[in-house]
Amino acid sequence: MNNVFKIFKKEMDKVFRFPRTIFATLILPGMMIFLIYAFIGQSLESEIDRSAEYVGIVHVIDAPASFDFAITNQAAYKIEFSASEFADLESLTAEVEAGTIDAVLMFETDFDSKVGLGEDPAIDIYYDSSKTNSGIVYGKIQALISVQRDNFLEDLSIDPNIFAISDHLVTDESKSSAKILSMILPMIILSFLFGSALGIGSDAIAGEKERGTLATLLMAPISRNHIIIGKIMSTAVLTIFSAFSSFIGILASLPFAKSMFAVEGELGYGIWEYFGILVLLLVLSVLISSILLITSTIAKTVKEATMYAMPIYMASIMMPVMTMFSEGTSASSWMYLIPIYNCTLGLKGILAMDISLLNYLLVIGSTMVFATLIIWVLIRLFRSEKVLFSK
Amino acid sequence: MSETIIVKNITKSFKLSKKQMKIDQTDNPLKVAVSDLSFSTYEGEIFGLLGPNGAGKTTTLRCIATLIKPDSGEITVNGIDVSSAVEIKKRIAFLTNELKLEEQFTPNYLFDYFSLLHQISPEETQKRKAALFEKFGVTKFAEVKIGDLSSGMKQKVSIVISLVHDPNIIIFDEPTNGLDVLTAKTVTDYLFEQRNAGKTIIISTHIMNLVEKICDRVGIIINGKMLVCDTVKNVLNNYPGKDIEEIFFNIYNEVNHE
Secondary structure, eight states: OHHHHHHHHHHHHHHHTOHHHHIIIIIHHHHHHHHHHHHHHHHHHHHHHHHHHOOEEEEEESOOGGGHHHHHTHHHHTEEEEEEOGGGHHHHHHHHHHTSSOEEEEEOTTHHHHHHTTOOOEEEEEEOTTSHHHHHHHHHHHHHHHHHHHHHHHHSOOOSOOOEEEEEEOSOHHHHHHHHHHHHHHHHHHHHHHHHHHHHHHIIIIIHHHHTHHHHHHTSSSOHHHHHHHHHHHHHHHHHHHHHHHHHHHHHHHHHHHHHTTOOSOOOOOHHHHHHHHHHHHHHHHHHHHHHHHHHHHOSSHHHHHHHHHHHHHHHHHHHHHHTTSOGGGSOGGGGGSTTHHHHHHHHHHHTTOOOHHHHHHHHHHHHHHHHHHHHHHHHHHHOHHHHHOO | OOEEEEEEEEEEEEEOOHHHHHHHTOSOSEEEEEEEEEEEEETTEEEEEEOOTTSSHHHHHHHHTTSSOOSEEEEEETTEETTSHHHHHHHEEEEOTTOOOOTTSOHHHHHHHHHHHTTOOHHHHHHHHHHHHHHTTOGGGTTSOGGGSOHHHHHHHHHHHHTTTOOSEEEEESTTTTOOHHHHHHHHHHHHHHHHTTOEEEEEESOHHHHHHHOSEEEEEETTEEEEEEEHHHHHHHSSSSSHHHHHHHHHHHHHTO
């Protein structure tokens, strides 16, 4: 038993005698779980706050007197009601789809009289479930109709199911399905990209240092710039292969993803969506490879490189979590300039079929600029004796 | 004989990490590895750098091999300043125990790869490969992955790979370390052969009798300073002691008791 304890103690010493290992083994996992959940919570909370404050725009057709309570108190319900005609229904639903208004609420003509006669008059709600704001307003309308129903129940002693409410999704089903995928896939894509680049990038320089093969390479009659650029290219290409693999995986899994993520309807991605994802994955691969090669250059061993890269990896996969519940179009243009976060927004936007060309170009352009800056830093680091030959 | 390497008053310092300061038991974060060091080598000679561990031998050789830059001083190789690193590396072979080969590749693959980096034609590569593999007995395991070879075999492959470009100057840091007696003999025979062909060979070692046995001239480095630089014959004649080992310890004790 004494020997067992000796072995046990040495293994414990391997962790507890070194601050870095303590951090990586004991502090980092807990910190990451806390951060991920804190980010999810924060993200949800801010979305709830935003929902509560959001003032929706609803066009009402044939509003009955029983609905006046809502219209007169519209400020309190945070909805702007506008009266419209049945003849405008088609153009109004187009506006809902375009996102300029949030919903159309249409009551059957002589609604209140029909309720009094014991008929079941219809209420039609036109909204776009792929738009967060429209979804929020739809919920508020449901609540108001419920109040309206309760008011009737107070006045008349009749069946509570006096209204026949019909929901009308004005968006095409593919957009609604795409919205669900856009919440989940960016995190999966980023995890896979980082995961494969982590192994390749950490080994590319730190692995060579650790095995003593970097010095052999440095003795070849080629400049250090050529060596590091070759390393960046090979890491990026391997990550890109991995990105292609993820991309093909995404395409192949879409039919299954539909049932897995409770997606209804067909996915209407066209050639431009696929092309957009592909280009974004390519530039993102170069950026991620360069970042991970920096940690690999600074580190002395693969283990150390992986340890340095881990917080970056965790922070990067947290970014899709931050955007998971937000409305794609609500992001300001400057957000499309934040490295990696912008790629998350870009991926989410493309997958939700909800990104402007300008914002997409901002994502691609700024990612290329960041990648160039990182490569410049990497080249400088690779020239440093202290970094390459430190013990 | 014309000069091949000229090292003139080089100084090289390193900033120590806290860990290194603890190991060296010093409060000074700056360690002078080489101080105002000068020497030259000539065509057709084997020059031995002798010194204890940490004396500055490897730092000096790394400066010559362009892996690191001296803080001050000048180094030229065949008349070319070491700032032209690529040109220098075309002319020298540098082999140390720290230089390793990728374990997943075979000697055959690595010879071709490094020949390619040295821009050697495929025909010339095949010719050199056949000769060097034969000389160092690599042929029989030419297609075995480095990771599957014994340490002696790996050492042989490292030597062969460092010589792909048939360099004029060969720098070996501890050339016979870790080699069995037969391979060590092959290496020393090869060094003699190259010396006789007019090439310059610098070896760094702490094995005193190796210097006496194979070197034409010797430089003794202690605490980063070149204290002796002369022919082995002159050193044996002019310094107190019956052999290089005794002479070295006399000098070492003298320096460390000052």
